[in-house]
Amino acid sequence: MSLFTAALVPGYGLGFLVLGASLHDILTRLKAEPPRFPKLDLAYSPRNPVTEPIILTLPANGVRLRFDGPEQRLRLIEIIDFSKNRITYQDKDIAKPANTQGTAGSPRQGADVATGPAFKNVYHRLFGPTYAGEYIPPSAPRNGNAVGTYILSYPGVAFSFPLPPSAYFPDKDVVSLLSSPASQTAGSVAVFNGKSWAHARETLWTEVLPSVKPTASKSREVVPDEVSLVKIHGGGKLQLFKKWTSASIWINLGETTPQELVAELGPPDAIYRKNDQRMYIHKTRTASHSRSRSTGGDYRRPEDLTDTDQSSAHTGTDDSEDEAVEDDFVGNVSGECFYNYFYLGFDILISPPQPSSRAPPSQAAALGGDPAAGENLFKTGITDRLVATKMVLHANVPGSYPFNRHRRCRWEISYLAADNPDRVPNSETPFDEVEERLREEWRATYPSAEDGKRRQRGMVLNRGWGDSPGSSCEFLGGWEDSSGGVSAKKFDGNEDSTTTLYGFPGLVLEVLKNGFVSAVTVY
Numbered sequence: 001m002s003l004f005t006a007a008l009v010p011g012y013g014l015g016f017l018v019l020g021a022s023l024h025d026i027l028t029r030l031k032a033e034p035p036r037f038p039k040l041d042l043a044y045s046p047r048n049p050v051t052e053p054i055i056l057t058l059p060a061n062g063v064r065l066r067f068d069g070p071e072q073r074l075r076l077i078e079i080i081d082f083s084k085n086r087i088t089y090q091d092k093d094i095a096k097p098a099n100t101q102g103t104a105g106s107p108r109q110g111a112d113v114a115t116g117p118a119f120k121n122v123y124h125r126l127f128g129p130t131y132a133g134e135y136i137p138p139s140a141p142r143n144g145n146a147v148g149t150y151i152l153s154y155p156g157v158a159f160s161f162p163l164p165p166s167a168y169f170p171d172k173d174v175v176s177l178l179s180s181p182a183s184q185t186a187g188s189v190a191v192f193n194g195k196s197w198a199h200a201r202e203t204l205w206t207e208v209l210p211s212v213k214p215t216a217s218k219s220r221e222v223v224p225d226e227v228s229l230v231k232i233h234g235g236g237k238l239q240l241f242k243k244w245t246s247a248s249i250w251i252n253l254g255e256t257t258p259q260e261l262v263a264e265l266g267p268p269d270a271i272y273r274k275n276d277q278r279m280y281i282h283k284t285r286t287a288s289h290s291r292s293r294s295t296g297g298d299y300r301r302p303e304d305l306t307d308t309d310q311s312s313a314h315t316g317t318d319d320s321e322d323e324a325v326e327d328d329f330v331g332n333v334s335g336e337c338f339y340n341y342f343y344l345g346f347d348i349l350i351s352p353p354q355p356s357s358r359a360p361p362s363q364a365a366a367l368g369g370d371p372a373a374g375e376n377l378f379k380t381g382i383t384d385r386l387v388a389t390k391m392v393l394h395a396n397v398p399g400s401y402p403f404n405r406h407r408r409c410r411w412e413i414s415y416l417a418a419d420n421p422d423r424v425p426n427s428e429t430p431f432d433e434v435e436e437r438l439r440e441e442w443r444a445t446y447p448s449a450e451d452g453k454r455r456q457r458g459m460v461l462n463r464g465w466g467d468s469p470g471s472s473c474e475f476l477g478g479w480e481d482s483s484g485g486v487s488a489k490k491f492d493g494n495e496d497s498t499t500t501l502y503g504f505p506g507l508v509l510e511v512l513k514n515g516f517v518s519a520v521t522v523y
Contacts, residue, residue, distance in 0.1 A: 004036065004061040004085040008094065011156025011193055014077050014087070017065065019193050020209035022226075023054060023072040024396060024407035025343070026065065030058070037061060044398040050428050050516055053205065054398055061085055068205045070428050072396065072408045075204050077191040082116045087189070089126055094189070117159060117186045119152075119178040127154050134198055135168050149187075150177060153196035159186040210243075227265075227344050227409065230393055232522055234363055234415040234506055236356025238391060251348075253523060254356045256388040261339060261348060268339035272347075338392075345409025349390035357506030357523055360415040360441055390523040395427055400518045401499075411520060413507075416441055431502075431511045438504045445505075458500035461510070 006015030013019050016029060030037045039059050045052040053075075054067040062081030067074055079087055082095040094117045123129065133153055138146030150163040152174065161178055168177065178184065193207065194200025231239040236253035249264050262268075336351040394406035412426035416437045425434040499518055502509045508521040 002036070004058075004063065006085070006087060007091075008087050008089045008157065008189070008191060010089075010154060010191065012191075013074075014063070014079070014191055017063070017074065017077055018212055019074050019077065019191065020212040021074045022212075022407050023056070023067045023074070024345075024404055025212075026056070026074060027404050042398065046399050046514055049398045049514065050395065071209075071410065073209055075192070075209075079189040079191075080187075092126060094122070094126060115185050117189065119159075119161060119184050119186070122152070122159055122186065123175070123178075127157075130154050130174075131196070132174050135163065135170075137165060151197050152178070152186075153198065155195050156192060158190045158192070158197040160188045160190070161186050226407070227346075230346070230409060230411040231414040232411060232507070232520075234357070235359040236506065236523065238522060239414075251388060251391065252356070253389055253391065254353050254387060258339070258350055258386060258388075261388060265341060265344065268348075269342045270340040272338040272340055273335060336386075342406050345394050345396065345407040347392040347394075347406075348388050349392075350386045351389045353387050354389050360505070361444055362418040362441060363415045390521060393427075393520045393522070395516070395518050395520075397512060397516055397518050399514075400512055402518070413438075427517065429517075430515045431509065431517055432515060434509065434517065435502065438507070442505060458502050458511070461499050461501055 006017070008014055011019070013021075017026065027040070030040055037058055037060070041057040041059060043055040043057070049069065051069045053069060054072065056065040056067065058064070062079060062084035064078040064080050065074055066076040066078070079085065087094050096115055096118075117126075130152065134151045136149045136151065138148045140146050147162045147164050148168065150161045150168070152159045152161060161184075163177065167180055190197065192200045192204065193209065194203075225242045227240045227242055229241045231241070231248075233239060238251045238253070239248050240251065241248045251261075336349065339348045339350060341347065393409045393411050394402070396403060396406055396408035408427075410427045412424050413434070414424065417424045420437075425437050498513065500511050502511060506523060508523075509517050510519040510521075512518050
């Protein structure tokens, strides 16, 4: 295996590893080159997988990547082993390169081994003078062999030098401190967004990062801007925001055409055709008992309740025939199918027009007219063509069975903001809280509290049995590796492919055992 070679750009990235890139994009690119990146270790908290940071380590390449939990964006790049890579800055090596004729990590006996950036090389040759750094004492100061860390910062990049407590004096200048033999070589280098490490670490996990084009886009020249947030307004209306701006587009389920989807979102990454009807028994059972159902009985239409499509295998599209494929995309498709937007984080069901779900009680009056006056609403009066009828938003939760099939899509249920604007349920909200708010919203439409509870019973689904239980829960084969080809390390707990489906008017939520929502189907 050859050494990992990349150019370091302070405040921006390391080669194709760009700050702000999504976890899905980075993993997809790394997995596409197994000889170059033979091992990927992913560490996360199973109790809080969407709020705590995610750590991706490349052991064979000496690099560690840290992503935030809510957005899953690359926030910090660390070079931790210089014997397994060759890093350059302005075409100059920042560390003495390892012998390139040996195996990375196992150089030939007597060959040169990379030792890390030398202080003199960093301070005098590459980056130049800078302000005094920050000294971090060892965690066990009573240990006589304990060594602290002196962090020398430049805008967007920082070097960590080992420094014994006995050698550190606050009144000494940085050159005097780091010129001693014990601290001449940096042990690691960090790439981040900020003026200095001391400044950047205060907002490392919360700073709004600019949009980054996907690092793996299936060789397409034009990549659409990613969707940063989807607002669910009820009544089959969704508002999609791009690039953290106030500009948005609307999707009206039952009205938006495939042509409009392609115009706004670009061609899908794949098309998956629906053909599994093994849950039809629930639909026929519902019809046969329609007389006994209450007026609120359409809350759990079975074909909607199980509509949590995870069909994300990259099949069904031939990239070498883009023109023919795009013609097929814009409406010449026979029968129902899903438009899979892996790099945007959602799937859209294309089918004959169907009535959208009822408007939420708190928004019924407002949604009686146009809920987005002045905005870009998709409208169509044609009823004999295929339209978007359902949309599946994927959370890409680490440890879940379909992890890394889609980029994480953040969402919020906007119509629940009326009773508590400061706490709008979103993609990071535990399901218990989401369920409580949804039940309160729809309480008045249930004949009784018991009837409401009965209608909201969960349906257990096991994603690991190799086949879908039916309806639009289909997913294609080859999903036996639940981590998407990544070695997953949990901070605690165990991984499980069993999830539970909960149906509400216009919504189906797929919930993991840790209480977080893995996917939301809107109809």
